Amino acid sequence: xxxxxxxxxxxxxxxxxxxFNKNGYxxxxxxxxxxxxxxxxxxxxxxxxxxxxxxxxxxxHMVKYLMQPLSAHLKLSDSPIQKLYLITDFYRNYYxxxxxxxxxxxxxxxxxxxxxxxxxxxxVREVVQRIQDSLCTIIENGIEAxxxxxxxxxxxxxxxxxxxxxxxxxxxxxxxxxxxxxxxxNFLDQIIHNELKI
Numbered sequence: 001x002x003x004x005x006x007x008x009x010x011x012x013x014x015x016x017x018x019x020f021n022k023n024g025y026x027x028x029x030x031x032x033x034x035x036x037x038x039x040x041x042x043x044x045x046x047x048x049x050x051x052x053x054x055x056x057x058x059x060x061h062m063v064k065y066l067m068q069p070l071s072a073h074l075k076l077s078d079s080p081i082q083k084l085y086l087i088t089d090f091y092r093n094y095y096x097x098x099x100x101x102x103x104x105x106x107x108x109x110x111x112x113x114x115x116x117x118x119x120x121x122x123x124v125r126e127v128v129q130r131i132q133d134s135l136c137t138i139i140e141n142g143i144e145a146x147x148x149x150x151x152x153x154x155x156x157x158x159x160x161x162x163x164x165x166x167x168x169x170x171x172x173x174x175x176x177x178x179x180x181x182x183x184x185x186n187f188l189d190q191i192i193h194n195e196l197k198i
Contacts, residue, residue: 009047012037017058017065022102024112025055025120055120062105063127066098080142084161084192087135088185091165095178104169106131132158139196148196157196164188 015037020028030041030051037044048054073090074083098104106127113120135158142148168184171177 005047008039008043012039012044012047012054013057013061016054017061018102020055020058021062021105021108024108024116025051026112026116028055052117052119055117056123059105059109059120059123062101062109065101066105069097079147080138080145081147081192081197083138084142084196085189087161087165088188088192091168092182092185094169095172095181098169103173107166107169107173128162132162135161142196147198149198152196160191161188 012033016028016033019032019036023032028051030044033039033044033054034041044054048057070087070090074086076086077083094104102108106124109120110124110128113124132155136154139148139152139154139157143150143152143154164184164187168181171180171184
């Protein structure tokens with residue numbers, strides 16, 4: 001059974017996460033958090049060491065919120081090459097999905113924290129590395145399954161795919177136009193078909 005303290009902590013994270021995501025670390029004040037949660041500063045600091053600790057927890061929560069549906073989507077096929085197509089399929093609809101929580105936390109927090117919080121940006125780098133490692137594993141599995149060209153460098157392609165996705169997210173949000181996301185995913189499908197698929 002979940003304790004009252006655990007429920008309070010979860011409530012603080014769920015309410016605060018979109019605020020940090022939209023406003024950034026530096027621009028989010030403790031007053032913003034107390035106002036949104038309806039809790040006192042004492043209650044916030046009773047559950048988190050400091051603002052940074054809360055920001056870490058919120059970022060982790062946001063990433064989980066976005067990655068769980070992607071993981072579920074990837075379970076639609078056991079084929080590595082099909083999993084790559086499932087990734088582009090998922091990101092085609094990423095804009096309306098992520099907009100509900102104030103945008104992509106990897107992009108938002110990464111850019112915001114890069115100049116203001118070295119520890120927080122390190123957390124973003126860890127997530128990016130994890131995403132690229134997962135992509136690399138899918139590609140390596142595809143090589144083993146004779147679905148993907150054996151001569152390609154799996155990590156280089158993992159980084160390329162992730163870079164195209166992140167760039168498309170940035171352009172889609174900056175221009176408020178889904179064309180960038182959808183067109184980039186079509187471009188990735190061409191890369192998968194022409195350069196990776198056997």
